[in-house]
Amino acid sequence: MKILHSFEELREIREPVYWAMGFFDGVHRGHESVILAARRFPEALCGVLTFEEHPAAVLRPDKAPPLIVADAEQKARLIERLKPDVLLVLPFTPEFAALPAEEFLRRLSLACPIAGISVGENWQFGAGRTGNIDFLREQGKRMGFGVSFASMVPSGIGDRPISSTLIREVLAEGDMEQARFLLGHPYAIEGKVVHGRQIGRTWGFPTANIKVRNGALPPFGVFCIRTEVDGRVFDGVANLGRRPTMAEEHPPLLLECHLFGDAGDLYGKRLSVDLLHFLRGERKFESFDALKAQIGRDCEAAKAFFARMGA
Numbered sequence: 656m657k658i659l660h661s662f663e664e665l666r667e668i669r670e671p672v673y674w675a676m677g678f679f680d681g682v683h684r685g686h687e688s689v690i691l692a693a694r695r696f697p698e699a700l701c702g703v704l705t706f707e708e709h710p711a712a713v714l715r716p717d718k719a720p721p722l723i724v725a726d727a728e729q730k731a732r733l734i735e736r737l738k739p740d741v742l743l744v745l746p747f748t749p750e751f752a753a754l755p756a757e758e759f760l761r762r763l764s765l766a767c768p769i770a771g772i773s774v775g776e777n778w779q780f781g782a783g784r785t786g787n788i789d790f791l792r793e794q795g796k797r798m799g800f801g802v803s804f805a806s807m808v809p810s811g812i813g814d815r816p817i818s819s820t821l822i823r824e825v826l827a828e829g830d831m832e833q834a835r836f837l838l839g840h841p842y843a844i845e846g847k848v849v850h851g852r853q854i855g856r857t858w859g860f861p862t863a864n865i866k867v868r869n870g871a872l873p874p875f876g877v878f879c880i881r882t883e884v885d886g887r888v889f890d891g892v893a894n895l896g897r898r899p900t901m902a903e904e905h906p907p908l909l910l911e912c913h914l915f916g917d918a919g920d921l922y923g924k925r926l927s928v929d930l931l932h933f934l935r936g937e938r939k940f941e942s943f944d945a946l947k948a949q950i951g952r953d954c955e956a957a958k959a960f961f962a963r964m965g966a
């Protein structure tokens with residue numbers, strides 16, 4: 656998958672591209688059907704066109720949703736599983752938002768021939784949201800490209816389709832199993848391992864700490880986790896939160912991961928940590944000894960969870 660960041664960079668692609676377009680927060684199963692629809696044309700490359708910033712964060716910051724993915728790097732990793740040929744990540748600036756839908760299509764087609772466009776059935780784009788289904792059909796006829804509208808994928812929760820909004824709600828309830836089902840992959844927190852106060856190792860529970868950047872989060876507390884370090888898969892347990900027992904003055908929001916087994920030196924490595932199951936909420940303990948004993952019980956509970964999972 657080639658990652659490009661502008662129409663100028665796109666000029667290096669000479670073949671026609673069938674584009675899946677969307678912001679794709681979370682890259683869930685609904686997004687997957689939009690992207691896979693753009694992969695059905697052997698005569699064209701499959702491209703995913705998305706934006707660096709969420710459009711609402713630029714246009715209506717007060718209405719911007721908290722994001723399921725931490726950053727463009729995590730989103731690219733999730734998109735790569737679907738094997739498109741090209742990922743075009745455009746900066747979403749106010750000037751860009753002001754482009755009429757026709758002008759956006761014109762610039763895209765000037766950079767590289769459009770074989771087709773795949774969007775979700777409720778997708779709108781361009782200034783004044785004039786780029787909708789009817790508009791795309793008309794432009795497709797005029798400019799000679801195909802259009803494909805992926806219908807909403809049912810979630811099984813009432814009559815609601817799968818959406819980033821629904822997944823944010825499910826995450827807020829700590830239902831990691833349901834979030835995984837709707838996403839089509841486990842909910843993950845990604846980031847570089849930073850230094851902590853190095854107390855964990857003296858307790859027999861070293862914890863690799865990741866600064867959390869995802870906006871849409873499950874409740875603070877303890878989770879069964881799985882992560883890969885240099886090709887080796889580790890199960891473990893992690894605390895998401897601000898460690899009230901430690902009474903830090905400005906406690907950063909961290910995911911503190913204790914992996915089962917010797918993972919070696921993790922400082923500076925970027926980890927993608929799957930949060931598979933919510934065990935309990937974060938609490939303030941009356942003493943470090945009480946917290947330490949509870950972490951021991953958390954490890955046992957997590958091991959029992961993985962034994963039940965049978966993997």
Ligand SMILES: Cc1cc2nc3c(=O)[nH]c(=O)nc-3n(C[C@H](O)[C@H](O)[C@H](O)COP(=O)(O)O)c2cc1C
Nearest residue numbers: 851852853854855862892894898899900937938953
């Ligand atoms: C499984 C697990 C559960 C935890 N639960 C809590 C908790 O409920 N409350 C709390 O204040 N800190 C909790 N912590 C955070 C510990 O306070 C923290 O990991 C410890 O201070 C070590 O910090 P360090 O990595 O900076 O050395 C938990 C940590 C782990 C690994």
Ligand SMILES: Nc1ncnc2c1ncn2[C@@H]1O[C@H](COP(=O)(O)OP(=O)(O)O)[C@@H](O)[C@H]1O
Nearest residue numbers: 850851852853855856861862863914918920921
């Ligand atoms: N099984 C493991 N789980 C987590 N971290 C591990 C493990 N084995 C080794 N480490 C290393 O130990 C470090 C954590 O030790 P810790 O005393 O908790 O320090 P810190 O307070 O800096 O997080 C990790 O960042 C990693 O480099």
